[in-house]
Each structure stands twice: as structure tokens, then as C-alpha cells.
Amino acid sequence: MNEENTEGMLTITAVEQDRKERYRYQLFVNNGQEEPFLSVHEDIMIRFRLLKGREIHVDELKQITEEDTQHRAYALGLIYLGARQRTHKEIARYLARKGIDEMSAEQAIQRLIREGFVDxxxxxxxxxxxxxxxxxxxxxxxxxxxxxxxxxxxxxxxxxxxxDTSEEAEVAIRAACKKWPYLKGEPTDRKRKLATFLLRRGFPGSIVKQAIQAAIAQEELDEEGHMLDN
The missing domain is CATH 1.10.10 (Arc Repressor Mutant, subunit A)
Incomplete structure (x- = not known):
């Protein structure tokens, strides 16, 4: 190969498995440095046949680096999804914290969406x-x-x-009945406190009114039952 063709070429002089990351390999090239020139996942190494003696053009090196970053983003996304289901935005934020650039992160997330891992x-x-x-x-x-x-x-x-509105009402009533006995003060104050509590829990006003009435009715029934027992 003449000098013109070899310009901008790097030759892999050694390939070593990364001691810290099992599935990554460190590539050493003919640039005189003792430190690895590049670290790639084994899938990328196999895809591009990055073996000792392989010559890499600087333009191809850019493609290798981009695809390795995308693969890393995808793998990190899968690990993050292992704990529980995540949203598109949550994964994007996580990958950003891991130092993945926005474009690579988005490409990885789109792959996770296509494969049904993110919905x-x-x-x-x-x-x-x-x-x-x-x-x-x-x-x-x-x-x-x-x-x-x-x-x-x-x-x-x-x-x-x-x-379901009826299910939401049942949940609100359950929350109201649980909270009502612990509220102190006059009946009006107790109603106000319970309404504030339920509204803060995110229940609509119509359901809040229904839940308050149910909590009061439940207390009256409990008192009647207690009197009958005595």
C-alpha cells in the first residue's frame, strides 16, 4: 500500500479484554501510546472485525465510535429497565447522567420502543x-x-x-373513612380539614363531597353499633 493510501490509517497492534467490563475490549494502535486507543463492546468488535493487524481509516473510526456509544446507551437502558418499567424521559435523563450524548441516547430509546421495552x-x-x-x-x-x-x-x-369514576370514589371514601376519626375540632372544622386532605390527594370536588358524607355516615353507624353493644 503506497503512502497516499496509508495516510489517515491506524493499524490495530493489540486487542485486550477490559478487566473491569467483561464484554468490552481495549484496542491498541500504532500511535506510540501505551494506553489503549479505543474501548469497544465485543459486539462492535465482531461486527467491524477489529482484530490485530486490522487497518482502520479515520472516517471509519468515527462510525465505530458512534455505534459503540449507541450500543452502550442501549445496554444501559436495558439495565435501567431491569428494576421497573420506565418512561422515555426517565431513560433519557438516566443516559444523560451516564454521559451518553443526546443523539445516541435517543437512537437507543427508539430501539427499546421498537422492541417493546418502553411504552x-x-x-x-x-x-x-x-x-x-x-x-x-x-x-x-x-x-x-x-x-x-x-x-x-x-x-x-x-x-x-x-x-373509572366509581372506583375513584370508592378509593376516596376509603381514604376519608381512614382519616376522619383522627381529625379534631368542631364538625365544620373536621369537614374542612378532610376536604383539604382529599383535594391534596388529587380527588375532584364532587368525589370529595361524596367521600366526606360517607365518612360521617360511617362514624354514625359505628357509634350506633357501639351503643347497641353496651
Missing amino acids: DAAFAKQFASGRLRSQMKGRRLLQQELRQRGIAKETVNEAIDRI
């Missing part, structure tokens, strides 16, 4: 339904929490609209 619509529906039952939160608070997770407004609204 904001499914996440929103599951989140709203689960938090309503387990944490006794109303639609307004759930809507706020979903938006904080970076889910699109239209997707959030669709998930919130799917909440």
Missing part, C-alpha cells in the same frame, strides 16, 4: 391504575405525577380518562 402509554395506564388503588391518589395528583415523569400531555390525559 409510555402502557406505563401511564398502569401507573394511574396502580397508584389509585395502592396509594389512594386521585386523578389530579396522578396526572401531575405522570407529567413530572415526562410523559406527553395527550398520553397522560388518555390514561387519566380511563380511570
